[in-house]
Amino acid sequence: MEENKPLDIDPLMMEFLLDHYKHPHNYGELEPAEMSYEDGNPSCGDQIKISLNTKNGIVDEIKFKGKGCIVSQSAASILTDMVKGKKIEDIKTISREEMLENLIIPIGPMRLKCALLALKVLKRAIWGKQFDGDDEDE
Amino acid sequence: MEQLQLSQSEIEKIREDFPILNRKINDKQLIYLDNAATTQKPLSVIESMSEFLKKSNANIHRAIHILSYEATLAYENAHKIVAKFIGAKSFREIVFVRNATEALNLIAHSFGERFLTSSDEVVLTIMEHHSNIVPWLILRDKIGIKVKFIKTKEDGTLDYDEAEKLITKRTKLLGVIQASNVLGTVNNILRLRDLAKSVNAKFLVDGAQSLPHIPINVSDLGCDFFVASAHKMVGPTGIGFLYAKRELLEEMPPFLTGGDMIREVTVDGATWNELPFKFEAGTPAFTEAVGFAEAIKYLQNIKIERILNYEKTLEKYILEKLKTMSFIEFYGHQKGEHLALFSFNIKGVHPHDAASFLNSFGIAVRSGNHCAQPLMNHLKIENALRASFYFYNTNNEAEKLFSTLEEANKFFNR
Numbered sequence: 001m002e003e004n005k006p007l008d009i010d011p012l013m014m015e016f017l018l019d020h021y022k023h024p025h026n027y028g029e030l031e032p033a034e035m036s037y038e039d040g041n042p043s044c045g046d047q048i049k050i051s052l053n054t055k056n057g058i059v060d061e062i063k064f065k066g067k068g069c070i071v072s073q074s075a076a077s078i079l080t081d082m083v084k085g086k087k088i089e090d091i092k093t094i095s096r097e098e099m100l101e102n103l104i105i106p107i108g109p110m111r112l113k114c115a116l117l118a119l120k121v122l123k124r125a126i127w128g129k130q131f132d133g134d135d136e137d138e
Numbered sequence: 139m140e141q142l143q144l145s146q147s148e149i150e151k152i153r154e155d156f157p158i159l160n161r162k163i164n165d166k167q168l169i170y171l172d173n174a175a176t177t178q179k180p181l182s183v184i185e186s187m188s189e190f191l192k193k194s195n196a197n198i199h200r201a202i203h204i205l206s207y208e209a210t211l212a213y214e215n216a217h218k219i220v221a222k223f224i225g226a227k228s229f230r231e232i233v234f235v236r237n238a239t240e241a242l243n244l245i246a247h248s249f250g251e252r253f254l255t256s257s258d259e260v261v262l263t264i265m266e267h268h269s270n271i272v273p274w275l276i277l278r279d280k281i282g283i284k285v286k287f288i289k290t291k292e293d294g295t296l297d298y299d300e301a302e303k304l305i306t307k308r309t310k311l312l313g314v315i316q317a318s319n320v321l322g323t324v325n326n327i328l329r330l331r332d333l334a335k336s337v338n339a340k341f342l343v344d345g346a347q348s349l350p351h352i353p354i355n356v357s358d359l360g361c362d363f364f365v366a367s368a369h370k371m372v373g374p375t376g377i378g379f380l381y382a383k384r385e386l387l388e389e390m391p392p393f394l395t396g397g398d399m400i401r402e403v404t405v406d407g408a409t410w411n412e413l414p415f416k417f418e419a420g421t422p423a424f425t426e427a428v429g430f431a432e433a434i435k436y437l438q439n440i441k442i443e444r445i446l447n448y449e450k451t452l453e454k455y456i457l458e459k460l461k462t463m464s465f466i467e468f469y470g471h472q473k474g475e476h477l478a479l480f481s482f483n484i485k486g487v488h489p490h491d492a493a494s495f496l497n498s499f500g501i502a503v504r505s506g507n508h509c510a511q512p513l514m515n516h517l518k519i520e521n522a523l524r525a526s527f528y529f530y531n532t533n534n535e536a537e538k539l540f541s542t543l544e545e546a547n548k549f550f551n552r
């Protein structure tokens with residue numbers, strides 16, 4: 001890895017995520033839920049469950065529950081904000097890059113899996129494994 | 139008279155042997171505290187391999203030409219250096235493999251299939267690294283042996299009373315980690331050996347974490363198997379060894395098969411090469427063997443006893459400090475001997491976040507389950523940070539770790 005490039009995360013920038021971590025948006029679980037999915041990263045124990053209900057093809061309610069590091073949990077908080085009120089179809093095209101951009105702070109390669117877990121869980125909740133953009137081709 | 143401790147000035151000198159310790163991470167001096175995962179390499183080890191490649195590289199055991207002769211000699215000599223280092227009776231008892239993991243697989247496969255049947259039991263400790271668990275579980279599923287685990291007590295030491303109950307005349311092998319890669323606990327292997335011997339069970343010692351720090355003599359110890367990896371003891375990756383008593387190696391069938399491990403092959407079958415080459419199929423990592431030999435010379439030059447003494451002092455120093463840090467939860471280090479290896483958490487902070495924070499200050503620690511999930515489950519820890527020290531680490535580096543942990547705590551837990 002090159003020197004002087006952020007290898008990981010600048011702790012001062014984590015500040016932004018810390019807020020989401022301590023006061024997560026859309027925290028909880030919908031019961032009953034039209035769609036839900038739960039997954040984790042076995043290597044670090046991050047766990048996220050997302051449940052949602054739709055109305056006329058639009059995300060009406062969405063909640064997440066989970067445990068793990070700041071990056072994974074705040075990403076879930078941010079992602080659920082992002083998609084609330086959005087057309088289900090539009091979620092299909094949310095790219096990994098878009099997810100990372102919405103985290104505001106640069107995420108180093110060692111933490112990508114944490115940052116992208118919520119997006120994968122959301123896509124799986126809606127479509128199964130089809131569009132989760134998981135790291136098969138990495 | 140030679141000091142039994144390494145002095146600060148010696149440590150400073152030693153640090154100059156390790157080029158990587160000069161590296162800056164985010165403009166901060168690297169503080170490398172992930173030695174249990176792999177250690178750094180001194181220049182002599184790095185150069186021994188490049189010299190070999192520049193001057194003597196050729197495949198071993200295969201040709202008449204001088205390069206092949208030199209390479210063969212260097213490779214066989216590396217076996218002798220390992221044998222001497224661990225007190226084996228002969229280099230024929232040293233089998234080179236890729237790493238400790240491969241050595242453990244070799245034992246489970248070759249010893250297991252030749253000597254064990256469905257009524258037999260293998261006893262392990264709950265502290266084992268996955269590499270000394272999974273091969274036995276696979277063997278269990280294949281031939282129906284029973285695998286039992288000696289657990290740890292509240293204080294992080296093995297429950298030797300339980301061990302006495304678990305080890306019976308059905309026990310054919312007792313496999314133990316000498317030093318835990320999670321808790322740093324150094325197990326009482328003499329006591330465990332006596333238990334194994336009292337029922338005539340074979341005794342296997344996983345020395346991956348102990349051999350880099352603790353003087354070992356396998357003949358005095360009387361173990362039947364001992365395994366370790368070069369990369370955890372200032373040597374290169376890609377090479378490790380299995381020590382086994384000669385009588386056992388004679389009886390055990392080959393693990394991998396093909397070139398170099400046979401005496402004679404006809405279309406009807408084959409006979410095996412002499413020890414240890416019977417177990418070293420294919421072109422081995424002879425360049426790395428040269429580096430491994432140099433690594434052992436490097437450690438012997440300093441003396442393992444002095445490394446151990448220095449690290450004991452470091453361990454006490456760190457432990458005393460950790461006890462005063464109320465925002466830290468650390469595991470083990472309550473009773474008995476320990477390596478300068480600590481697993482801990484900042485209360486309320488996920489270890490990945492803490493490790494990221496430390497990393498941005500140039501401090502390399504490990505976070506995760508450390509390939510020892512059964513132990514982590516038993517201790518009810520999901521994940522932890524681990525700082526593992528080696529003889530080139532200093533009190534100053536430990537201080538820097540403490541102050542950065544305090545910063546991290548202030549940052550995350552405000």
Ligand SMILES: Cc1ncc(COP(=O)(O)O)c(C=O)c1O
Pocket residue numbers: 174175237238239240267269315317318319344346347367378509
């Ligand atoms: C106690 C123990 N045994 C075995 C191993 C496996 O070593 P390797 O990955 O070099 O095969 C390790 C590595 O972490 C270890 O700590």
